[in-house]
Every structure is written in C-alpha cells, then in structure tokens.
Amino acid sequence: MLQQKSLDWADTAPERAMTLPARYFYDPKVFEAERERIFYPAWHCVAHLSELRQPGQFVTFDILDQSVIVSNDAGSLHAFHNACQHRGNRLTNERRGETGPVFRCGYHSWCYGRDGALRNAPRTERLPDFDKTQFGLKPVQLEVLGSFVFINMDPDAAPLAAIAPGAEAKMAQYLPDLADMRLISEVDVIVPANWKVIMDNSIEGYHFGLSGPVHKELAALIDFKQYALEAHDKWWTYIGPPNGDVDSAYGVPLACATWQTDWFFNIGIWPNTTFYCFPFADICGTFLMIPLEPEKSLLRFGYYGPAGRAMPEVTKACIQWMNQQLGPEDIALNVTNQKGLRSFGYNQGRYLIDAARSNESEHLVHHFHRLVHQAVRPALVP
Ligand code: FES
Numbered sequence: 001m002l003q004q005k006s007l008d009w010a011d012t013a014p015e016r017a018m019t020l021p022a023r024y025f026y027d028p029k030v031f032e033a034e035r036e037r038i039f040y041p042a043w044h045c046v047a048h049l050s051e052l053r054q055p056g057q058f059v060t061f062d063i064l065d066q067s068v069i070v071s072n073d074a075g076s077l078h079a080f081h082n083a084c085q086h087r088g089n090r091l092t093n094e095r096r097g098e099t100g101p102v103f104r105c106g107y108h109s110w111c112y113g114r115d116g117a118l119r120n121a122p123r124t125e126r127l128p129d130f131d132k133t134q135f136g137l138k139p140v141q142l143e144v145l146g147s148f149v150f151i152n153m154d155p156d157a158a159p160l161a162a163i164a165p166g167a168e169a170k171m172a173q174y175l176p177d178l179a180d181m182r183l184i185s186e187v188d189v190i191v192p193a194n195w196k197v198i199m200d201n202s203i204e205g206y207h208f209g210l211s212g213p214v215h216k217e218l219a220a221l222i223d224f225k226q227y228a229l230e231a232h233d234k235w236w237t238y239i240g241p242p243n244g245d246v247d248s249a250y251g252v253p254l255a256c257a258t259w260q261t262d263w264f265f266n267i268g269i270w271p272n273t274t275f276y277c278f279p280f281a282d283i284c285g286t287f288l289m290i291p292l293e294p295e296k297s298l299l300r301f302g303y304y305g306p307a308g309r310a311m312p313e314v315t316k317a318c319i320q321w322m323n324q325q326l327g328p329e330d331i332a333l334n335v336t337n338q339k340g341l342r343s344f345g346y347n348q349g350r351y352l353i354d355a356a357r358s359n360e361s362e363h364l365v366h367h368f369h370r371l372v373h374q375a376v377r378p379a380l381v382p
C-alpha cells in the first residue's frame with residue numbers, strides 16, 4: 001500500500017543533511033501551522049514610505065484571511081486591521097488609494113479617521129452608553145526599515161531591528177538612494193507552487209549555470225566565483241560583484257547609464273521578504289512570496305527607482321528582462337518542482353552543501369528550512 005510520507009526531518013550537519021521532506025510543501029496541516037506560527041506573527045513589507053507621503057494616502061496589505069490598512073494621517077503613519085468595528089465589514093479592497101477625511105464603511109456608514117478613530121456612527125445616538133472611543137479600528141504594529149514600511153499583526157512581536165539586526169545597514173551600503181525612491185510598478189503573479197519552493201529557488205546559485213539560458217546571462221553579469229551567500233539567523237544575503245568585462249546588460253549598452261549599484265545584491269528577511277538590485281540597474285526590487293494556499297502563492301514584484309531621475313535605458317531593459325525572461329524561467333522551475341514534490345517517488349534528496357559554502361552551495365536553503373522546521377514542528381508533533 002502507498003504510505004503517507006513522513007514529516008520527520010533530521011536537523012543534522014548541513015553537508016550531510018537530507019532536504020526538508022516533501023510533505024512540508026503541500027500538506028494543509030503544515031500550511032495551517034505556517035499560517036499560525038510564521039505568517040500571522042511575522043513582519044510584512046507593505047510599501048515604501050514614498051507611497052504614503054501625502055496625508056490621506058493609504059495602502060492595504062492582504063495576507064491569507066487577514067487585511068491591514070496603513071494610512072497617513074496628518075503626516076504620521078497608522079496601521080490597523082481592515083475590519084469595521086460595527087459588524088466586521090472589510091472597509092476597502094483597494095491595494096493603494098486616497099481616502100477623504102475618513103474611511104467610510106460601505107455597509108452602515110460608520111466613519112473612521114485616518115488614524116483609525118471612530119468619528120461618526122449613524123443613529124448610535126439612540127443607543128444607551130454608546131462610547132465612540134471604544135470602537136476605533138484595531139491597531140497593528142508598524143515599523144520602517146530601509147524606508148520600507150512593515151506591519152506586524154502580533155502585538156507581542158519583537159521589533160524588526162531585533163529580528164534582522166544589521167539588515168538596514170547592509171541595504172544602505174548597496175542601495176544608496178533608498179530614502180529617495182518611488183514606485184515604478186508592481187506586478188503580481190499567481191504561481192501554482194508552495195511559497196517555500198519559490199524561496200528555495202531564489203536563495204541558491206547552484207542552478208545558475210545549470211538550468212535555463214537566462215540564468216546563464218545573469219551569472220555572466222557578475223563575477224560569479226565571488227558570489228557569496230551568507231546566513232544571519234532571521235535574515236540572509238546573497239551578493240556578487242559585477243563582472244568588470246561586460247559593456248552591456250539586458251541587451252543594452254552600459255555606456256553613460258547610472259545605477260544604484262553594479263553589484264548583484266539580495267537581502268532576505270524572515271519569512272518572505274526580499275530586497276534586491278540587479279547589476280547595473282537603477283532600481284531596488286522587492287520580491288514577496290505571499291502564500292495563498294498550500295500549493296498556490298502570490299509572487300509580488302515591486303520595482304522602485306530614484307525619484308526625480310530619468311530611468312536609464314538599461315534599467316528599463318532590466319525590469320522587462322526580469323518580468324519576461326528571468327521571472328518566467330524561475331516560475332517554470334517552481335511549477336515543475338511543486339509537481340515532483342507530490343510524486344509517490346520522491347520524499348527527500350541531498351542538499352548540495354560544500355565545506356567552503358561556495359557560490360553554488362545550498363546552505364541558505366538548508367538554513368531557511370531549519371527556520372521553517374523550528375517554527376512549525378511543535379505544532380505538528382502529536
Ligand atoms: S459593518 Fe460597517 S457600518 Fe455596519
């Protein structure tokens with residue numbers, strides 16, 4: 001008889017370790033444990049500060065069955081749950097918008113200030129002891145890291161700086177214009193794969209020279225021998241210096257172009273936020289793997305560029321190359337990877353982890369799996 005695959009994973013020395021068992025990538029019980037123990041209490045990147053510069057501007061961020069609004073009220077930012085305090089109606093479905101003086105609930109017109117306080121609730125003068133101050137929108141933690149706005153629904157969550165100490169300084173080192181960015185575009189792609197399949201793909205260089213042609217193009221833009229992947233507990237970096245011999249990138253000559261950094265810079269923050277810059281491109285990209293279902297994720301590509309500066313041709317070409325070439329080449333791998341994980345003929349493989357933690361070593365994948373395992377395992381043992 002065919003057996004249900006095991007969830008047991010021996011957290012042994014990385015060089016000898018077997019990969020996280022396949023069931024972690026599709027089992028609804030694992031997904032439920034991740035929801036409770038990873039995503040609800042996590043810091044989520046929702047926008048860059050520039051998207052909330054003007055009073056009245058707001059963004060919403062949806063994660064699983066939750067939705068959070070971040071709003072600018074007279075210059076200060078507030079985050080609250082996107083649920084009216086009358087009968088719970090969701091207040092807005094817009095990803096970004098501008099509110100008037102208030103957020104008005106579409107059901108019975110309760111109106112909330114941009115700070116979340118209840119301002120007006122029709123007919124409630126008929127109620128005994130109705131106290132408006134008791135019915136403000138429920139607040140959510142908010143922090144800024146590297147000029148990006150993060151929220152956390154867990155009131156007891158540790159500050160982002162404690163989770164990713166040193167991450168902000170590292171970003172500033174490679175992305176000098178972080179504070180002065182504006183949103184260029186945001187592209188959402190639904191991928192039929194578990195969120196970790198996408199993450200695993202993004203944090204190893206083993207497949208660069210061995211998968212598709214676009215990956216080889218990327219590897220050729222950097223001094224791939226110097227590509228270094230480094231884990232720091234709940235954050236990690238993978239960074240490569242530029243290949244000094246190239247004079248064009250993404251099909252465009254580099255002459256006269258300006259850029260944020262000529263390095264290939266990536267930084268991941270637990271559990272699912274990545275900031276990056278491609279070599280010779282004047283952008284900071286965000287790459288978010290937002291889980292939807294055990295085997296379905298929303299991949300959100302945000303592109304931010306320096307405000308008030310014309311976008312160089314090479315940067316335009318880079319964004320197009322990411323959306324139309326590298327992204328799809330990786331997504332195709334995510335989809336086939338997800339299918340294989342389901343096979344009765346697969347459960348675990350060996351990580352390619354070498355003693356030197358080289359440019360092709362999968363030590364970040366192991367590190368990430370260990371964090372996931374530590375977070376969910378207690379909920380899965382009977
Ligand atoms: S549910 Fe919002 S006003 Fe009634």
Ligand SMILES: [Fe+2]
Pocket residue numbers: 201202207215330
């Ligand atoms: Fe890739």
